[in-house]
Amino acid sequence: MTLKKWTFTVDPEDAELRLDQIIAKRTDLSRRAAREALKLGGVQVDRKRVKVAGKLVKAGIEIRVAFDPDLPPVPTTAIPIVFEDTWILAVDKPAGLATQGTWATDRHDLLALLKTQRPDLQLFLHHRLDQGTSGLLVLAKDPKANKGLAEAFAGRDLEKLYLVRVSEPLAACIVEAPIGRIRGADPGRFGCTGDLMEPKSARTDFRPATDEETAGLTPGHYLVARIHTGRTHQIRVHLAHLGRPVLGDTLYGGEPSDRLWLHAWRLGLKRPVTGGDLRLEAPPLRFKA
Incomplete structure (x- = not known):
């Protein structure tokens, strides 16, 4: 897997941006990839997973982003x-x-x-x-x-x-x-x-x-x-x-x-x-x- 990870704090000038916009600005992910990372649970705001792309985050809050472009589709196998x-x-x-x-x-x-x-x-x-x-x-x-x-x-x-x-x-x-x-x-x-x-x-x-x-x-x-x-x-x-x-x-x-x-x-x-x-x-x- 090609796992990519970023950790950063929100700058004051970015506090009015949507979460997916902040991620796209502070990482090398596109907004589409940022939304995918959010959907999969790869984004943590203040150490808690967040999946809302439109969430607003205050300045100084830590954001962690992890994205693996090689992840397979979400499995549907029944667990015995x-x-x-x-x-x-x-x-x-x-x-x-x-x-x-x-x-x-x-x-x-x-x-x-x-x-x-x-x-x-x-x-x-x-x-x-x-x-x-x-x-x-x-x-x-x-x-x-x-x-x-x-x-x-x-x-x-x-x-x-x-x-x-x-x-x-x-x-x-x-x-x-x-x-x-x-x-x-x-x-x-x-x-x-x-x-x-x-x-x-x-x-x-x-x-x-x-x-x-x-x-x-x-x-x-x-x-x-x-x-x-x-x-x-x-x-x-x-x-x-x-x-x-x-x-x-x-x-x-x-x-x-x-x-x-x-x-x-x-x-x-x-x-x-x-x-x-x-x-x-x-x-x-x-x-x-």
């Missing part, structure tokens, strides 16, 4: 529902779909599609999956469940298992290595060593997947990963740290592939509000031979 009750909704997120809005759009993501698919629901998000990662994602449907899920994810009172394919085998092991953003890395990425910004503790357990667990999948070296913490890119970073990056994860040194071979597979948690154990699974269908 894995489980639903009064309190929660569990879905199988497709690979290639952001969990929530990005700089340039709030219409090309999972939450946007779910709002279209289930306009009757108010959904609360407590965990995310990387854009290239597929699989289980749980959302609360009610404020009471929202509180319960928040506590579960904050306290790690749950079991999260991922299925991952690597290029070479790896014996069962536990990785306890802090993860932080690598200072100055472009594109941005995370690591366990080097000049890290605000590194935080992280633990991942790895073991080879069994023949039963991988029956019917494209042949290869598969691992089951259990994460005990929820750091950004945690599995990807820990495997790269071990010299076994995820297949298709070129950001972290993985061999090129047509996909990122990482899937949020199984999730065990306490039911919010009502209590009791709940075990969910999203089969890795996109890994099938």
Whole structure:
């Protein structure tokens, strides 16, 4: 994607202009492209998304603009529902779909599609999956469940298992290595060593997947990963740290592939509000031979 970004404050002489006019004046976007950026959710005024082209903005207010001319059409794919009750909704997120809005759009993501698919629901998000990662994602449907899920994810009172394919085998092991953003890395990425910004503790357990667990999948070296913490890119970073990056994860040194071979597979948690154990699974269908 060719993402372009601008940040500026409104000059006094521009305070009487329409928002699309200000954007066209202060960026290299035409007014038509400015209106498209607004429609897609790529404009923030005072850190809030704004979509009204005719809005007037006071002098001194910060405006952020993000525009990606290569964005595909807004997706209309139905999101598969894995489980639903009064309190929660569990879905199988497709690979290639952001969990929530990005700089340039709030219409090309999972939450946007779910709002279209289930306009009757108010959904609360407590965990995310990387854009290239597929699989289980749980959302609360009610404020009471929202509180319960928040506590579960904050306290790690749950079991999260991922299925991952690597290029070479790896014996069962536990990785306890802090993860932080690598200072100055472009594109941005995370690591366990080097000049890290605000590194935080992280633990991942790895073991080879069994023949039963991988029956019917494209042949290869598969691992089951259990994460005990929820750091950004945690599995990807820990495997790269071990010299076994995820297949298709070129950001972290993985061999090129047509996909990122990482899937949020199984999730065990306490039911919010009502209590009791709940075990969910999203089969890795996109890994099938």
